[in-house]
Amino acid sequence: MADSFREKLRDSVLNFFASTCKDTTQLVSEEMDHRISITKQWKIKFHLAICEFCRHYKEQMETLRNLAGYLNKEGSKIGNENQLKSSAKERMKKLLDDKEK
Amino acid sequence: MDQNVIDSSQWVDRYGNMLYRFTLLRVKDDEQSEEIVQNTFLAALQAKDKFAGLSTEKTWLFGILKHKIMDHFRRIKKTKTFDLEPDDDRDPCQSEFDGKGHWQALPISWGINPQKATENQELARFLATCMDKLSDKYRRLFVLREIEGMRSEEICAELDITPSNLWVMLHRTRNQLKKCLETHLFEKKTNG
Ligand SMILES: [Zn+2]
Numbered sequence: 001m002a003d004s005f006r007e008k009l010r011d012s013v014l015n016f017f018a019s020t021c022k023d024t025t026q027l028v029s030e031e032m033d034h035r036i037s038i039t040k041q042w043k044i045k046f047h048l049a050i051c052e053f054c055r056h057y058k059e060q061m062e063t064l065r066n067l068a069g070y071l072n073k074e075g076s077k078i079g080n081e082n083q084l085k086s087s088a089k090e091r092m093k094k095l096l097d098d099k100e101k
Numbered sequence: 102m103d104q105n106v107i108d109s110s111q112w113v114d115r116y117g118n119m120l121y122r123f124t125l126l127r128v129k130d131d132e133q134s135e136e137i138v139q140n141t142f143l144a145a146l147q148a149k150d151k152f153a154g155l156s157t158e159k160t161w162l163f164g165i166l167k168h169k170i171m172d173h174f175r176r177i178k179k180t181k182t183f184d185l186e187p188d189d190d191r192d193p194c195q196s197e198f199d200g201k202g203h204w205q206a207l208p209i210s211w212g213i214n215p216q217k218a219t220e221n222q223e224l225a226r227f228l229a230t231c232m233d234k235l236s237d238k239y240r241r242l243f244v245l246r247e248i249e250g251m252r253s254e255e256i257c258a259e260l261d262i263t264p265s266n267l268w269v270m271l272h273r274t275r276n277q278l279k280k281c282l283e284t285h286l287f288e289k290k291t292n293g
Contacts, residue, residue, distance in 0.1 A: 020198075020201065020202025020203065021198065021202055021203055021204050022198040022202035022203075023202060025194065025272075025276075026272055029268065029271060029272035029275055030268045030272070032271075032275075033246070033253040033267070033268050033271055034253050034254070034264070034268070053204050053207050053208045054208075056208040056209065056210045056211070057208050059210070059211070059213075059215055060208070060211055060279050060282075061275060061279070062215035062218075063211060063213050063215040063218040064228070064247075064275055064278055064279060064282070065215075065247060066215055066216070066218045066219055067218050067219065067221075067224060067225050067228045068228065068243070068247035068248055069219075069247070069248075069250070070218075070219040070225050071126060071225060071228065071229060071248055072126075072248050072249075072250075074119075076222075076225065077222070078222075078225055078226055078229055079122050079125065079126055079229060080122065082118075082121065082122050082125050082131075083118045083121065083122075084113075084117045084118055084121045084135065084138070085135075088135050088139075089113050089114075089117055091139070092113045092117065092138070092139050092142055093110075093113045095139065095142075095143065096109050096110070096112065096113065096142055096143070096146060097110070099143065099146055100109055100110075100146065
């Protein structure tokens with residue numbers, strides 16, 4: 001009696017936390033955008049504890065975020081080859097000069 | 102050189118390229134970026150007297166530029182919705198799952214420590230290329246969320262998007278970028 005109750009309880013707890021890899025990737029991304037409910041947080045934790053593939057996915061999302069943050073840094077040198085055309089520079093200088101007078 | 106003094110005759114040479122690069126990363130289009138930089142200089146000139154010298158000239162110009170870029174996004178909003186539409190790009194990772202939501206093609210580790218990802222200049226450069234392959238809308242949302250670091254509530258309020266739709270779109274965008282970056286990582290591995 002007691003054993004079967006415990007089994008049922010265990011199954012319902014497992015089912016409550018169980019989510020598919022597909023759902024987990026959605027939650028992992030959602031968690032990057034706002035504070036998710038405790039239940040969702042546990043669903044992620046529970047799933048990641050047993051699924052190395054979704055752990056890779058989460059790592060990849062973190063890598064993506066850090067790379068994006070890096071693009072914003074002045075010292076990154078990414079995009080340094082992009083410069084204002086000299087014609088545009090001349091035009092702007094002239095405009096500023098005219099307005100300044 | 103006194104950083105807290107305004108010298109508009111030097112602006113274009115000193116800050117032109119910097120402001121342009123910053124804008125191009127966010128706006129993508131070179132002509133529009135040029136125009137935004139020009140409008141920034143003109144607005145700065147008009148507000149010159151309000152420059153209190155509390156920040157450097159450069160910080161001040163970048164502050165104005167950020168407003169101009171956000172204005173640009175707001176203008177786009179008037180003609181094109183930022184919210185989720187039925188014909189938006191689908192999630193490219195959708196096909197990676199079977200009917201039960203299990204991975205079909207199992208993700209493999211990139212072998213990169215996320216905290217040290219930024220040491221990989223090449224990968225960062227490739228992310229910039231991958232971003233340009235996104236649809237304009239997804240690119241803009243990614244820029245605001247991940248480059249600009251705006252909170253999702255702010256983005257929703259500014260651009261009239263429902264939160265759940267924003268999360269769906271960002272999830273799809275991240276998956277597209279993940280796939281694109283993987284192409285690069287995979288190519289590098291097979292080519293040695
Ligand atoms: Zn999984």
